[in-house]
Amino acid sequence: MCEQNHIWTLKDVRMKGRGGCDRLREVNIEIRSGVTVMVGCSGAGKSTLLNVLVGFEQPDAGEVVLHHDLLKGYRHLVYWCPQSGGLWAGVTAGEHVRMVSGIKKKDVRVKDVVRDWLGRFDLEGKEDVHVGQMSGGERARLSLARGLASGCGVLVLDEPLVSVNHADAQRYWEEIHRWRKETGSSVVFSTHFPEVVMREADEIVCMDEGEVLWSGAARDAYDDPVSEQVGRFVGELNWFSQDEGMQWLGAEAGRKLMETGMGVRPERITVKREDTSGLVSRGSVRMGVMVETVIRDIASGLEKRIIHTGDLVEPGARVRLKIKGVIDNDVGIDVKKDAQGSHEAR
Structure with a gap:
């Protein structure tokens, strides 16, 4: 049947x-x-x-x-x-x-x-x-x-x-x-x-x-x-493992959002300038409606490629990654994990 x-x-x-x-x-x-x-x-x-x-x-x-x-x-x-x-x-x-x-x-x-x-x-x-x-x-x-x-x-x-x-x-x-x-x-x-x-x-x-x-x-x-x-398989994606989440999005966000890793589409992430951030832009290139920016973690020297929407970011600018739908990357986040391991930010 x-x-x-x-x-x-x-x-x-x-x-x-x-x-x-x-x-x-x-x-x-x-x-x-x-x-x-x-x-x-x-x-x-x-x-x-x-x-x-x-x-x-x-x-x-x-x-x-x-x-x-x-x-x-x-x-x-x-x-x-x-x-x-x-x-x-x-x-x-x-x-x-x-x-x-x-x-x-x-x-x-x-x-x-x-x-x-x-x-x-x-x-x-x-x-x-x-x-x-x-x-x-x-x-x-x-x-x-x-x-x-x-x-x-x-x-x-x-x-x-x-x-x-x-x-x-x-x-x-x-x-x-x-x-x-x-x-x-x-x-x-x-x-x-x-x-x-x-x-x-x-x-x-x-x-x-x-x-x-x-x-x-x-x-x-x-x-x-x-x-x-x-x-x-279905499009451009920024993938953050649990360790990467803490490094690039903040420790609290990493713990709450990424027990198994998380994918963020370009339209959901922006690269914001923030003078006090520990992340710095290595430069951006435009790819049609999307932008590719390479950012570096100053403390570790590690780099990550981010595909996002918005403006180009000049080399040397201090930046912060912001996920759409999240008021602050390290406060006000509640995550519910379902039986398949998916995550829903509320």
Whole structure:
């Protein structure tokens, strides 16, 4: 028995690899309806896990259960778009769309349906063009158009739109949003781009060397990461260990805020000038809307890189780190630790 919104359940899944290293190690997760994103460095096991979900590869051990009841009424339960696109050699772009859409060649609607799907991804006039005559970006867009036209319950994508420029990729994601709203379908995909994760994901699965480090709500990974590694998968992060917290934020704050370490996003931290502080700026550089400042602890000589918002800080200025939502870094803080080890400043 599974919860109503679980699409897949994986229990103790293992995939052997070369040289005695497992490609997947004891994976135990549940994939829910909505948008789930696999994140991790190259070689973490993201593509292997997607291959297992769609049945392209079979695990050496463990159980993979697709809960069909949640996908009733869709033309295809699952549709798979691998990194290569999985397009068919010798077949035109128009036929790629028609063949998965369920529309017969003689149907009077066929031309309009094909043109509509291709047009959504800027492939107008490409109906009769063969795959071998298309650019890499065009093939990536065709693969996605075909996936959406399939009428699937779950669309699984490995590194979608990676060969498409950023501005256009955002427009194509809007097409995916519209499709999801119209159909109620789910999406599972992998990516290396934190901004895509936070814009698209309901849930994320963090992977490293074939293991699932953490899975859960994307917002939780951003606001209250359980570790520095998990936190960095979804964006820039300032991580303070317990000892560092006492050094950089003040002894009382270190004791109260960081029993296991704490991640602070750039928008939550500022570098304030304070003449009596024991910290000094080594200089700042602007990185788009964020600023990188290197600060040095005068007493120990240790340095730390801080990514923050606000103004540049000139070298030699005495400074203090201020966390948004905390009145004072060493007074007026109450911290509640939950069962998972997360922290909430009140």
